[in-house]
Amino acid sequence: MAVPTTTGGSGINSQPMRGSSSRALRTDRIFRSGTLVAAGTAPVLIAAIGIALFVAAKRSILLNGLGFFLGEKWKPNPPTAMMHVGNIFGVLPFVYGTLLTSLIALALAVPIGVGGAIFLAEIAPRKLSTPLSFFVEMLAAVPSIVYGYWGLSYLCPILVGVEHWLTTNFGHIPFFATTIGTGTGQDFFAAGLVLTLMILPFITAVSRDVLQTVPVSQREAALGLGATRWEAIRTVVLRYASSGIIGAVMLGLGRALGETMAVTMVIGGSVTIGHLKNLASFSIFRSGYTMTSLLMDQYPSPNSSLHAAALTQVALTLFLITVVVNAIARGLVWLTAMKAGGGSDNSVRLKLLVSSSLKNGFLACIVVVFLFQAASDIKHHGAAGLFGGAEVVFMLAIALWVISRILTNSRWQPQWRRFASAMGIAACAFCTLIAVGALIGLLTYVVQHGLPALNAGFFHKPDPDNPDSGGMLHAVVGTAELVFMAALIGIPTGILGGIYLSEFGNDRVGFVIRFFTDLLNGVPSIVLGIFAYAIIVVTTTAYQGVAGGVALAIMMIPTVMRTTEELMRLVPDSLREGSLGLGATNARTVWKVVLPSARGGVLTGALLAVARVSGETAPLIMVGCSSNLFHLDPRHALASLPVTIYVLRNAPSNLAIQQSWSAALVLVALVLIASLLARLISSRGIGATRTG
Amino acid sequence: MEQRTISLQPGEAVLSSKAAPAVTPVQATQVKAGPPRIAVKDLNCYYGKTQAIQSVSLDILPNQVTALIGPSGCGKSTFLRTLNRMNDRVAGWRVEGSVMLDGSDVYARSIDVVQLRRKVGMVFQRPNPFPMSIRENILYGPRLHGERNKARLDDIVERTLTQSALWDEVKNSLNKSAFDLSGGQQQRLCIARVLAVEPEVILMDEPCSALDPNSTFRIEQLLAELENRFAIVIVTHNLQQAARVSARTAFFLKGELVECCDTADLFSNPRDKRTEDYVQGRFG
Numbered sequence: 001m002a003v004p005t006t007t008g009g010s011g012i013n014s015q016p017m018r019g020s021s022s023r024a025l026r027t028d029r030i031f032r033s034g035t036l037v038a039a040g041t042a043p044v045l046i047a048a049i050g051i052a053l054f055v056a057a058k059r060s061i062l063l064n065g066l067g068f069f070l071g072e073k074w075k076p077n078p079p080t081a082m083m084h085v086g087n088i089f090g091v092l093p094f095v096y097g098t099l100l101t102s103l104i105a106l107a108l109a110v111p112i113g114v115g116g117a118i119f120l121a122e123i124a125p126r127k128l129s130t131p132l133s134f135f136v137e138m139l140a141a142v143p144s145i146v147y148g149y150w151g152l153s154y155l156c157p158i159l160v161g162v163e164h165w166l167t168t169n170f171g172h173i174p175f176f177a178t179t180i181g182t183g184t185g186q187d188f189f190a191a192g193l194v195l196t197l198m199i200l201p202f203i204t205a206v207s208r209d210v211l212q213t214v215p216v217s218q219r220e221a222a223l224g225l226g227a228t229r230w231e232a233i234r235t236v237v238l239r240y241a242s243s244g245i246i247g248a249v250m251l252g253l254g255r256a257l258g259e260t261m262a263v264t265m266v267i268g269g270s271v272t273i274g275h276l277k278n279l280a281s282f283s284i285f286r287s288g289y290t291m292t293s294l295l296m297d298q299y300p301s302p303n304s305s306l307h308a309a310a311l312t313q314v315a316l317t318l319f320l321i322t323v324v325v326n327a328i329a330r331g332l333v334w335l336t337a338m339k340a341g342g343g344s345d346n347s348v349r350l351k352l353l354v355s356s357s358l359k360n361g362f363l364a365c366i367v368v369v370f371l372f373q374a375a376s377d378i379k380h381h382g383a384a385g386l387f388g389g390a391e392v393v394f395m396l397a398i399a400l401w402v403i404s405r406i407l408t409n410s411r412w413q414p415q416w417r418r419f420a421s422a423m424g425i426a427a428c429a430f431c432t433l434i435a436v437g438a439l440i441g442l443l444t445y446v447v448q449h450g451l452p453a454l455n456a457g458f459f460h461k462p463d464p465d466n467p468d469s470g471g472m473l474h475a476v477v478g479t480a481e482l483v484f485m486a487a488l489i490g491i492p493t494g495i496l497g498g499i500y501l502s503e504f505g506n507d508r509v510g511f512v513i514r515f516f517t518d519l520l521n522g523v524p525s526i527v528l529g530i531f532a533y534a535i536i537v538v539t540t541t542a543y544q545g546v547a548g549g550v551a552l553a554i555m556m557i558p559t560v561m562r563t564t565e566e567l568m569r570l571v572p573d574s575l576r577e578g579s580l581g582l583g584a585t586n587a588r589t590v591w592k593v594v595l596p597s598a599r600g601g602v603l604t605g606a607l608l609a610v611a612r613v614s615g616e617t618a619p620l621i622m623v624g625c626s627s628n629l630f631h632l633d634p635r636h637a638l639a640s641l642p643v644t645i646y647v648l649r650n651a652p653s654n655l656a657i658q659q660s661w662s663a664a665l666v667l668v669a670l671v672l673i674a675s676l677l678a679r680l681i682s683s684r685g686i687g688a689t690r691t692g
Numbered sequence: 693m694e695q696r697t698i699s700l701q702p703g704e705a706v707l708s709s710k711a712a713p714a715v716t717p718v719q720a721t722q723v724k725a726g727p728p729r730i731a732v733k734d735l736n737c738y739y740g741k742t743q744a745i746q747s748v749s750l751d752i753l754p755n756q757v758t759a760l761i762g763p764s765g766c767g768k769s770t771f772l773r774t775l776n777r778m779n780d781r782v783a784g785w786r787v788e789g790s791v792m793l794d795g796s797d798v799y800a801r802s803i804d805v806v807q808l809r810r811k812v813g814m815v816f817q818r819p820n821p822f823p824m825s826i827r828e829n830i831l832y833g834p835r836l837h838g839e840r841n842k843a844r845l846d847d848i849v850e851r852t853l854t855q856s857a858l859w860d861e862v863k864n865s866l867n868k869s870a871f872d873l874s875g876g877q878q879q880r881l882c883i884a885r886v887l888a889v890e891p892e893v894i895l896m897d898e899p900c901s902a903l904d905p906n907s908t909f910r911i912e913q914l915l916a917e918l919e920n921r922f923a924i925v926i927v928t929h930n931l932q933q934a935a936r937v938s939a940r941t942a943f944f945l946k947g948e949l950v951e952c953c954d955t956a957d958l959f960s961n962p963r964d965k966r967t968e969d970y971v972q973g974r975f976g
Contacts, residue, residue: 125783217820220778221882225833225889226810235832240823413838414804 024585031587032504038496039505041557043516046323049527052534053316060309064089068313074271074294076307089310091291091317093273097188098290098318101263102256104192105199110249112196113203114238115431120204121211122233123425124432132432133208134679139439140201141608141675143615145642146664148265149649150442151194153449156185156266163189163285169389172373177280186268189284191293194262197438199252204435206251210244211237230421250329251522258322258524260618261646264293291318292526292618299530300621315530319523326522330515370394443668450665453658458666461630462639468655472663474630478639479667481632482625483614485549490556490613491606497557498564498602503590505565514565521558528554529619537623545634548625552616556609563605567598604678611674615667617642641667729754729893729923730775730812731792737767737774740784744770747789748949750942752893757915757924759938759955761931763975767947768927772895775925776812777805794892810837813891817898819878821870821885826853826862829870829881833889848888856884857914876907883914894918896926900933912937931971935959943967 054061060068063084071090077083116136120129163185170176214237222232238245268287275281289297291314299315302308370390377385385391407416463470497517501510532551536543571594579589595602620626620643627639628647641663648660728751737745745767752758752775760768773779774787777798791798798808810833821829830849831839839845849866853859858880862873870881879899886894900908915937918924928934934941935955942952943964951958951967962968969975 215820217816217818218822219781220814220816221820221822221885222832223781224776224778224809224814224816225836225885226806227832227836228806231836235836236822408838414807417806418804 027588028586031585031590032500035496035500035504036509038493039498039500039510039513039517039561041493041497042513042520042561045554045557046516046519046523048535049319049523049531050316052531053312053319053527056530056534056538057309057313057316059306060089060313063306064310064313068310069317072273076298076303076310079303081304084304084306087304087306087310089307089313091314093271094289094291094294094314095317095321096273097267097288098257098292098321100188100284100288101191101195101267101290102253104189104284105195105256106249106253108192108196109200109203109252112431112434113200113248113252114207114245115428116200116204116435117207117211118233118238119425119428119432121208122237123229123428132436133205135436135439136201136204136432137679138201138672138675139197139435139442140205141611141671142439142442143617143642143667143671144198144259144261145265145615145617145645146446146668147194147198147442148262149645149660149664150445151190151262151266152186152649154445155193156190159185159190159193163187165389167285170373172376173369173390174279174282175284177283177285184268186266187285187287188267188272191263191267191288191290192284194266195256195259197442198259198262199256200435200438202255203248203252206248207241207245210241210248213244214240228417228421230424231417234424247329250325254322254326254329254522257325258292258318258522258526260292260296260524260526261642263290264296265646265649267293269293269297291315292524295526295530296618296621300624312530312534315527319527322522322524322527323519326519327515330518446661446665446668449658449661451662453655454662454665458659458662462628464628468653472641472644472659474627474639475641475644475663476666477630477632478627479614479641481634482545482548482552482620482638482640483610485546485634486552486556486613487606487610489550489553490609491560493553494557494560494605494609495564495602497561498568498605499590499595501561501565502568503586503594514562517558517561520554521562524618525551525555525616526618526622529622532619533623543635544623544625544637547623548620548638548640549634551619551623552613555613555616555619559609559612560602560605563608564598564602567601567605568594570601571597600681604681607674607678607681611671611678614674615642615671617646621646726754728752729794731790732771732775733790733792735771735774735787735789735791737770737779737788738784738786739782744947745774746947748944748947750949750952752923752925753940754892754923755920756939757919757926757937759934759941760925760927760944761929761934761941761970762944762950763970764929766944768942768944769897770947771944772897772925772927775893775895776809776814778809778814780805810889811891812893812895813886813889815879815882815886815894815896815899818902819875819882821873821878821881824870825867826870826873826881827866829885830888833885837889852884852887853881855887855918856880857910857917858884874907876903876910879903879907879911880914883911883918887918891922893923893925896924898927898929901929908933931959943970945970 064071068089068091070092071088072092073088073090074093075086075088077087120133120136124132160183166176218236218240219232222236223229227235267290269289270287272286272288273281274283295311295315295318298307299311302311373388373390374386374394377388377391379385381388404416404420407413410416457469458471459473459476460469460471461473497513501514501517504510505513528551529548532547532554536547536550575593575597576589579593580586584592617640620640625637625640626643626647627637628644629639631638645660645663645667648656648663651657651660730752732748732750732752735745735748736743748767748771750771760772762768770779774791775793775798779785787799793808793811797803822832824832827849830852831845834845834848839848850859850863853862858877861877862868862881865872870878873881879902883894883899900911903911912933915924915926919939926934926937938955940952941955941958943950943958943962943966945966951962951964953963958967959971962971
């Protein structure tokens with residue numbers, strides 16, 4: 001019998017029915033507004049972050065004016081100075097560093113990532129592509145502190161040699177110019193490389209998903225017209241997916257801009273900017289700062305309150321930049337998704353003009369740069385200069401281009417096209433190999449260095465008096481406590497918000513909330529840390545533990561919200577209609593029918609969010625949540641694994657260094673196990689919903 | 693009406709008890725159209741362990757439309773896609789027997805699939821224009837195959853769009869996105885796109901199933917015009933359509949070719965009981 005049990009109505013006669021239905025209506029209204037409140041946290045938080053940062057940075061904004069954004073120098077007075085006079089705050093070097101490292105990362109990660117995505121989505125047989133895709137997703141889950149630590153101790157020493165080779169052979173190209181070398185391999189280039197590895201899995205995974213949405217009929221149409229496999233991918237599949245891929249790249253850029261730990265550990269730390277008068281000053285082999293690494297270095301211990309305000313203004317600048325980039329990314333995806341190809345005659349001509357001039361301009365730049373290099377090589381070495389590294393690379397490229405041109409117009413055209421197709425496919429396979437190889441390299445290194453000290457001693461309490469004994473129990477327990485606090489706030493809010501988006505979010509309100517949720521997802525974690533510091537630690541002068549938990553919770557909300565939404569949308573409407581048709585309220589339908597069907601997926605989202613925040617470092621350092629003592633009181637600073645790694649990276653004690661690697665290993669293991677669990681649950685959970 | 697051709701048809705259909713046709717098949721074929729463009733012999737196809745096609749032998753003759761009919765899952769689309777090896781992409785796909793195009797084996801190792809598909813063009817069930825302008829859609833094939841001359845490319849655009857009866861509707865908006873066209877126009881664009889690579893055979897996989905009656909009518913008209921220049925194979929669910937557009941009809945059932953003959957004969961005078969039941973709407 002179809003009786004809405006929540007309302008207690010029991011009869012078929014009209015009296016109780018009316019009563020129960022009005023009560024049902026009220027329940028539904030409460031349910032709807034309750035979930036709306038949860039979903040509304042995203043726009044509210046975005047606004048709150050902006051306001052809080054603005055207020056905290058107000059002094060610097062008033063004092064420095066526009067000079068802040070145009071200044072090339074950053075010289076805060078030493079802490080002993082009594083006066084504000086003499087402080088110089090200019091953000092330009094850090095904007096420069098952030099853009100330079102992000103561009104290096106994009107230049108490398110986009111071709112490799114898209115190539116890998118093509119291999120996974122289009123070429124590899126299912127048996128190969130499933131585990132490989134999973135591998136790539138794991139790479140995305142590794143905490144940035146681990147990348148940074150690995151970069152610092154493994155990559156940078158190798159880079160010293162690589163950079164030497166590059167500067168000798170390509171030194172006359174401004175970006176590869178020799179400048180006062182740090183000799184440590186810690187520079188923009190190193191930061192760019194580590195960033196590449198960090199956004200690579202992200203770009204690969206998102207692009208793969210996009211490619212998989214390209215209809216089979218598009219591929220078949222191209223093949224049917226006599227395209228080779230590679231031609232079909234290059235000219236049709238990629239074109240069809242281009243808007244989505246551009247979106248993926250922009251999101252990757254958003255990540256690169258806000259990445260903190262990995263960059264801070266390998267960028268060397270100095271106020272550096274390029275000058276047009278001296279092109280060599282644009283060298284990527286100089287040490288520098290990004291906005292995030294500056295904050296990481298200076299925010300925890302500012303010289304003066306004005307210095308702190310100026311740093312907050314840097315954070316505000318970073319916040320605004322990432323918000324704009326992410327907003328553009330979303331906008332681009334929507335815009336290009338609406339209209340594919342073509343346009344009015346003029347717009348097509350314009351598009352052709354722009355794309356051809358971009359392409360030709362790019363080629364011309366390369367040619368000029370190489371001629372420049374060749375000219376100076378000849379000047380220095382005579383004819384022998386013609387056979388330097390740069391010249392050989394350049395001549396090979398020209399030869400390849402000429403050969404391809406000749407063959408395309410000859411009777412060998414079919415053979416050449418088959419060869420080119422095979423080469424394209426091989427290149428894509430190679431891209432996948434790079435990503436997978438990097439993961440294996442990283443994991444092996446962490447295991448090698450982390451295993452020796454991973455013994456019972458590791459799980460002892462720390463011994464602040466004697467650095468050569470004691471363990472890391474404080475960090476393990478602290479991480480657990482912080483993540484628990486974050487989950488307590490973040491997961492329920494995220495799930496409720498996700499329910500709102502999937503069940504009621506098809507109107508304009510839902511659209512706005514979804515947009516802000518995505519923006520929140522793109523806000524750098526370090527900014528969230530500064531926000532939590534400003535609203536909790538500054539006002540209470542304590543509660544660093546709680547502030548850390550809150551910062552992590554804010555990070556979890558958008559992830560949990562969007563996965564919950566997506567997975568609840570997969571639940572077929574017939575299930576909802578079935579329940580509603582039996583007289584259940586909306587609220588009951590969601591709780592008892594929709595949510596349980598999407599249970600696996602929702603759990604996955606929560607797990608992934610936990611995995612993501614448990615490796616977070618930057619926000620914890622920003623709120624001052626760092627400790628070398630064992631305690632459980634969240635009113636004070638708590639220790640955590642990632643922060644401990646950061647603090648101990650230059651520790652004098654052998655044991656401390658070994659244990660910091662063990663901490664990295666534990667962290668990686670935790671994160672990977674969580675991802676693995678999430679994967680297992682979701683493959684079962686979603687499968688069940690789809691067949692159900 | 694002119695004398696339609698009748699196939700040479702080994703297998704059950706010939707062995708069935710119906711009276712032999714007045715003209716012997718071999719003679720008729722040669723009189724009308726010369727040797728078959730595609731000759732399929734004892735074709736067996738498998739998706740993994742499932743056999744999708746069972747020893748089918750069928751000839752596709754030049755300059756006429758051959759219709760493949762049969763209930764869903766009877767293998768007619770699969771058969772169509774073996775002719776230009778479009779099923780090569782499917783994992784677990786396997787072919788036995790021979791498919792000869794102009795005397796050379798389509799499944800031979802030495803065959804370049806790309807060149808094969810140039811000769812055997814394909815139009816799909818749903819219109820699938822590329823996300824490009826109308827013009828770029830047409831020129832996709834010719835550009836792939838190395839045509840760079842602007843005058844010749846312009847000529848191809850006008851010629852194929854005229855052939856596919858679309859020119860008058862789009863000649864002023866060649867740079868518009870192909871997605872802006874109606875479904876019927878998109879399908880005619882897809883046909884024009886195939887014509888642009890100058891195929892010998894055109895395969896059509898239910899080209900009208902996603903179109904409204906009016907667009908369907910336009911496509912059928914178009915088929916009648918193209919018939920004189922190409923060998924066309926069309927898969928259709930719609931028996932009336934097969935009757936309207938084709939010279940010969942092949943009836944598939946459960947992966948077997950039941951009967952293939954002159955379209956008029958197949959509908960009015962089927963030799964096999966199953967064909968009779970199907971064309972009279974008793975099943976399928």
